[in-house]
Amino acid sequence: xxxxxxxxxxxxxxxxxxxxxxxxxxxxxxxxxxxxxxxxxxxxxxxxxxxxxxxxxxxxxxxxxxxxxxxxxxxxxxxxxxxxxxxxxxxxxxxxxxxxxxxxxxxxxxxxxxxxxxxxxxxxxxxxxxxxxxxxxxxxxxxxxxxxxxxxxxxxxxxxxx
Amino acid sequence: xxxxxxxxxxxxxxxxxxxxxxxxxxxxxxxxxxxxxxxxxxxxxxxxxxxxxxxxxxxxxxxxxxxxxxxxxxxxxxxxxxxxxxxxxxxxxxxxxxxxxxxxxxxxxxxxxxxxxxxxxxxxxxxxxxxxxxxxxxxxxxxxxxxxxxxxxxxxxxxxxxxxxxxxxxxxxxxxxxxxxxxxxxxxxxxxxxxxxxxxxxxxxxxxxxxxxxxxxxxxxxxxxxxxxxxxxxxxxxxxxxxxxxxxxxxxxxxxxxxxxxxxxxxxxxxxxxxxxxxxxxxxxxxxxxxxxxxxxxxxxxxxxxxxxxxxxxxxxxxxxxxxxxxxxxxxxxxxxxxxxxxxxxxxxxxxxxxxxxxxxxxxxxxxxxxxxxxxxxxxxxxxxxxxxxxxxxxxxxxxxxxxxxxxxxxxxxxxxxxxxxxxxxxxxxxxxxxxxxxxxxxxxxxxxxxxxxxxxxxxxxxxxxxxxxxxxxxxxxxxxxxxxxxxxxxxxxxxxxxxxxxxxxxxxxxxxxxxxxxxxxxxxxxxxxxxxxxxxxxxxxxxxxxxxxxxxxxxxxxxxxxxxxxxxxxxxxxxxxxxx
Numbered sequence: 001x002x003x004x005x006x007x008x009x010x011x012x013x014x015x016x017x018x019x020x021x022x023x024x025x026x027x028x029x030x031x032x033x034x035x036x037x038x039x040x041x042x043x044x045x046x047x048x049x050x051x052x053x054x055x056x057x058x059x060x061x062x063x064x065x066x067x068x069x070x071x072x073x074x075x076x077x078x079x080x081x082x083x084x085x086x087x088x089x090x091x092x093x094x095x096x097x098x099x100x101x102x103x104x105x106x107x108x109x110x111x112x113x114x115x116x117x118x119x120x121x122x123x124x125x126x127x128x129x130x131x132x133x134x135x136x137x138x139x140x141x142x143x144x145x146x147x148x149x150x151x152x153x154x155x156x157x158x159x160x161x162x
Numbered sequence: 163x164x165x166x167x168x169x170x171x172x173x174x175x176x177x178x179x180x181x182x183x184x185x186x187x188x189x190x191x192x193x194x195x196x197x198x199x200x201x202x203x204x205x206x207x208x209x210x211x212x213x214x215x216x217x218x219x220x221x222x223x224x225x226x227x228x229x230x231x232x233x234x235x236x237x238x239x240x241x242x243x244x245x246x247x248x249x250x251x252x253x254x255x256x257x258x259x260x261x262x263x264x265x266x267x268x269x270x271x272x273x274x275x276x277x278x279x280x281x282x283x284x285x286x287x288x289x290x291x292x293x294x295x296x297x298x299x300x301x302x303x304x305x306x307x308x309x310x311x312x313x314x315x316x317x318x319x320x321x322x323x324x325x326x327x328x329x330x331x332x333x334x335x336x337x338x339x340x341x342x343x344x345x346x347x348x349x350x351x352x353x354x355x356x357x358x359x360x361x362x363x364x365x366x367x368x369x370x371x372x373x374x375x376x377x378x379x380x381x382x383x384x385x386x387x388x389x390x391x392x393x394x395x396x397x398x399x400x401x402x403x404x405x406x407x408x409x410x411x412x413x414x415x416x417x418x419x420x421x422x423x424x425x426x427x428x429x430x431x432x433x434x435x436x437x438x439x440x441x442x443x444x445x446x447x448x449x450x451x452x453x454x455x456x457x458x459x460x461x462x463x464x465x466x467x468x469x470x471x472x473x474x475x476x477x478x479x480x481x482x483x484x485x486x487x488x489x490x491x492x493x494x495x496x497x498x499x500x501x502x503x504x505x506x507x508x509x510x511x512x513x514x515x516x517x518x519x520x521x522x523x524x525x526x527x528x529x530x531x532x533x534x535x536x537x538x539x540x541x542x543x544x545x546x547x548x549x550x551x552x553x554x555x556x557x558x559x560x561x562x563x564x565x566x567x568x569x570x571x572x573x574x575x576x577x578x579x580x581x582x583x584x585x586x587x588x589x590x591x592x593x594x595x596x597x598x599x600x601x602x603x604x605x606x607x608x609x610x611x612x613x614x615x616x617x618x619x620x621x622x623x624x625x626x627x628x629x630x631x632x633x634x635x636x637x638x639x640x641x642x643x644x645x646x647x648x649x650x651x652x653x654x655x656x657x658x659x660x661x662x663x664x665x666x667x668x669x670x671x672x673x674x675x676x677x678x679x680x681x682x683x684x685x686x687x688x689x690x691x692x693x694x695x696x697x698x699x700x701x702x703x704x705x706x707x708x709x710x711x712x713x714x715x716x717x718x719x720x721x722x723x724x725x726x727x728x729x730x731x732x733x734x735x736x737x738x739x740x741x742x743x
Contacts, residue, residue, distance in 0.1 A: 012364065015313070016301065016302070016313070019302065020305060023305055023306060057491070060491065061488065061492060064488035067487070067488070068309075068486070068488055069310075070309070070310040070330060070362060070364055070365050071364060072364050073363055073364040
């Protein structure tokens with residue numbers, strides 16, 4: 001059954017490691033929906049969070065193939081557990097003075113924030129799971145989205161588990 | 163028939179002089195580190211970006227360097243050296259075009275899990291990324307076809323990187339490792355301190371298997387009525403041929419060995435069914451389809467072995483033993499996965515394995531089938547048949563030679579008609595099917611086995627892809643016997659065009675090939691030719707009696723096909739048997 005999987009990959013912070021990981025996905029025919037990379041809790045190691053779609057067999061292959069890379073230390077299927085997944089989006093939307101109160105209403109409801117104001121535009125920052133960001137974007141569309149930038153998902157398992 | 167070499171210092175003398183910490187150049191660190199990794203022979207080709215390394219090699223005699231005539235020759239030779247010896251093959255090339263000329267050879271080694279350390283030069287670190295003269299991002303280019311790679315930034319890192327590279331190449335699932343050294347790094351001075359330990363956090367291959375899984379396999383053997391073992395190159399690479407022999411003798415399970423597994427089990431033994439797959443034996447293929455238990459030992463269920471996957475071994479419970487967990491379940495769903503080194507797995511299994519008692523009828527059935535349907539061909543007294551040539555080579559060498567092949571019909575006939583009884587006697591490009599591999603790989607195999615007879619069997623097509631390496635055989639007196647099975651076409655392509663593309667022969671005619679005897683002689687190598695049986699045996703004996711390298715061309719029947727054949731999309735028991743039935 002096709003499912004969305006969120007996988008965390010702990011890697012050596014080496015030049016080219018992102019290319020090794022993303023290249024593996026590409027040439028083995030695995031899909032990447034989003035990929036984020038940043039430092040981890042340990043110096044010298046980075047954590048990548050990759051969102052991919054496929055069945056369980058494909059996820060098993062992804063995991064095994066990732067482990068074959070020498071720079072990969074650990075692979076965790078976050079979506080197998082209760083997890084917190086978040087992404088951030090910046091949305092620059094048309095906002096004539098007349099439309100602003102309406103937009104601010106949406107921003108407040110979504111617990112988003114206005115982070116910049118132009119004469120005819122607003123930049124909105126929204127943080128949340130993918131569905132929330134999608135919904136926010138849908139609501140902004142009628143005003144006219146000028147520019148949109150999403151970070152991709154970063155995630156962690158809930159609770160005390162590491 | 164021993165190749166001539168420069169006098170080398172004794173190993174102890176070398177090691178003693180190399181271990182002391184000293185400030186030296188990156189190039190000297192590289193050479194010392196290679197010697198400390200027990201490297202005896204490297205194959206290479208100099209150029210601008212490796213000039214410091216070659217300068218350090220001037221007058222250096224602690225290992226031998228063979229100058230090939232093309233980088234492709236160097237890497238295939240290093241590959242042949244590794245396959246025939248079990249040691250790591252090493253080659254050196256310069257940056258840019260030198261490095262990209264290695265790509266085919268790296269991919270060949272990667273597909274067949276051959277341990278190589280490939281050293282390339284690169285432009286100076288200050289020029290990297292500027293499209294400098296002879297710059298190529300070789301670590302980027304080779305990322306999908308190496309087990310790991312390094313771009314060295316500081317000479318001080320070289321001892322660790324080289325030690326890690328050899329460790330990674332020759333442990334776990336083996337494979338090629340690339341070390342790219344910028345020119346300024348090879349010139350940079352650094353303190354050299356030998357590295358003897360290796361610690362790579364993300365790299366811990368599982369060698370010892372899970373006992374519970376092995377027990378499950380042993381139980382399945384006692385229950386099976388129609389068990390079969392499918393053994394592959396992993397048995398050879400792990401040095402587990404004796405353990406495999408013991409396992410087969412104790413369990414009484416019939417065995418088939420893949421193309422890369424030839425020699426892992428003695429071909430003369432009663433339980434051996436031959437090779438499976440596209441050009442496998444009738445018995446090997448039908449037995450897989452009938453089996454109720456299939457134990458895969460160090461093979462990867464390549465599509466040339468399985469045929470149509472959905473119809474492969476339909477009745478069998480599948481056991482898969484492999485050191486690479488990613489191979490298990492990749493192509494064929496596995497009932498009993500066993501991750502571990504084949505040797506360790508078989509040692510554990512051999513302590514308790516019981517004879518498969520319920521399989522008596524099965525063994526008898528397969529033995530009868532082997533007798534009834536061996537490989538066969540219609541021999542001819544008028545034309546030389548390629549199969550006959552291989553059989554003759556087998557007889558004349560008592561099956562004792564190391565045989566390397568190129569790729570195509572002659573490769574399959576060599577696999578079918580030359581019988582292998584020892585591991586590492588068979589060197590062939592299986593996974594990638596690399597034309598041009600056969601001859602240079604024989605040079606490497608000979609360098610690794612100076613006291614053994616090495617025969618390189620080639621087609622007239624593949625021979626023309628690396629024929630220039632005849633020069634290094636002549637110059638270094640490397641006594642390889644080069645066989646050319648000349649049918650004047652790209653035979654395997656012609657066979658497919660005949661059988662699958664309705665006789666539409668498109669661009670396969672190799673007329674205009676050189677006179678191979680004259681070509682050999684032009685390089686200073688003895689050349690022979692034969693086109694009938696009598697001459698064939700006579701010239702072969704003459705070539706064998708010649709102490710140096712020789713090229714022997716056998717002009718064979720043009721329209722000869724390899725049978726049995728499983729066409730793509732068929733299950734492996736749907737074999738075309740040719741006109742011998």
